[in-house]
Amino acid sequence: TFCFANSQIIESEKAKIHPMDIGLIRGYGIFDFFRTSNYSPVFLNDYLDRFIRSAEKTFLALDFGKEELSQVIHELIEKNDLKNGGIRMFLSGGVSENHFSPTKGSFFIFCEDLDFPSKDKYEKGVKLLALEHIRSIADIKTTNYAFPVWHSKIWKKEGAEDVIYHMNGQVSESSRSNIFIVKDGKISTPANHILHGITRKRLLELAPQTQIRNITLKEALNADEVFMTSTTKKVLPVTQIDELKIGNGHPGPITKKLLEEFTELEQKISV
Ligand code: PLP
Numbered sequence: 001t002f003c004f005a006n007s008q009i010i011e012s013e014k015a016k017i018h019p020m021d022i023g024l025i026r027g028y029g030i031f032d033f034f035r036t037s038n039y040s041p042v043f044l045n046d047y048l049d050r051f052i053r054s055a056e057k058t059f060l061a062l063d064f065g066k067e068e069l070s071q072v073i074h075e076l077i078e079k080n081d082l083k084n085g086g087i088r089m090f091l092s093g094g095v096s097e098n099h100f101s102p103t104k105g106s107f108f109i110f111c112e113d114l115d116f117p118s119k120d121k122y123e124k125g126v127k128l129l130a131l132e133h134i135r136s137i138a139d140i141k142t143t144n145y146a147f148p149v150w151h152s153k154i155w156k157k158e159g160a161e162d163v164i165y166h167m168n169g170q171v172s173e174s175s176r177s178n179i180f181i182v183k184d185g186k187i188s189t190p191a192n193h194i195l196h197g198i199t200r201k202r203l204l205e206l207a208p209q210t211q212i213r214n215i216t217l218k219e220a221l222n223a224d225e226v227f228m229t230s231t232t233k234k235v236l237p238v239t240q241i242d243e244l245k246i247g248n249g250h251p252g253p254i255t256k257k258l259l260e261e262f263t264e265l266e267q268k269i270s271v
Helices: 042-058 066-079 119-124 144-157 198-206 217-221 253-269
Strands: 003-004 008-012 027-035 086-091 106-114 128-131 162-167 176-185 184-190 209-214 225-230 232-242
Touching: 003 066, 008 027, 027 042, 042 066, 042 086, 042 106, 042 198, 066 086, 066 106, 106 184, 119 232, 128 144, 128 225, 144 162, 162 217, 176 198, 184 198, 198 225, 198 232, 198 253, 225 253
Parallel strands: 128 162, 128 232, 184 209
Antiparallel strands: 003 008, 003 106, 027 086, 086 106, 176 184, 176 225, 225 232
16 A cells, blocks of 8 residues: 655555654654545545644644645545545654654554444444543544553453543543433533544534533433444444443434434535
8 A cells, every 4th residue: 555654655664753753752643534435535624624733732843734635635545546444644743852842743644444343333332431531632633542542451351342431520532432422302412521523523513403511421321322423433322331221221213313314424425
């Protein structure tokens, strides 16, 4: 496959990064990740906006504007014949004398195979493990996922799909997804301490009556339906948190309807 490395398209295995880049030794860098559907980058504009926003917020200089990035991405899709795949953009903090201050970073765009949840998970729903944690600099798509990676050992052992983070009784999100709850037909999603997911944004357009507010863990446990949203999971039903069943323990009607509507929306834009 081919990737974009710093300023040119090269063979992916020839991409290089300096070992003292603070992206590696300090975890200081940003990324974003989106999908292609039938050779179309899905919601590309939103992902580029978020990536550029992450760069600005972390004081990292990105040498390319939206137009150029979009052009390169379309070229990579063609060169890699990426019909239904993932695309990852990564900008590192760069190499600095004091190994601490951001400098000019390395910038990559990689194409990847996609790993969707199995059909079974959409039919039965998944389990989340409740965990008291709050992501720092939550609205920046930083490459620092040290805590979630470290913690994944525990939820995997418990047969969970991922975690649901809460702090001071308030739910925020999962480690790589946003969270929604449904109670008495009303949809809500946490307002604070979250990454503003692109999938979440689309769902808010599909269900504009959704309340964006503080949600307690107790509310989530007592909800009729819970679901998680992300680029690869789309809309995935959550039917268990810790040892407690959510609602009747099966994916609910609103979750299923939103997954269908989201899938339709995405197909509409990629034909
Ligand atoms: N929250 C976190 C912490 C994430 O890392 C992600 C995606 O990776 C999301 C939410 C979901 O965002 P999106 O729908 O843009 O994939």
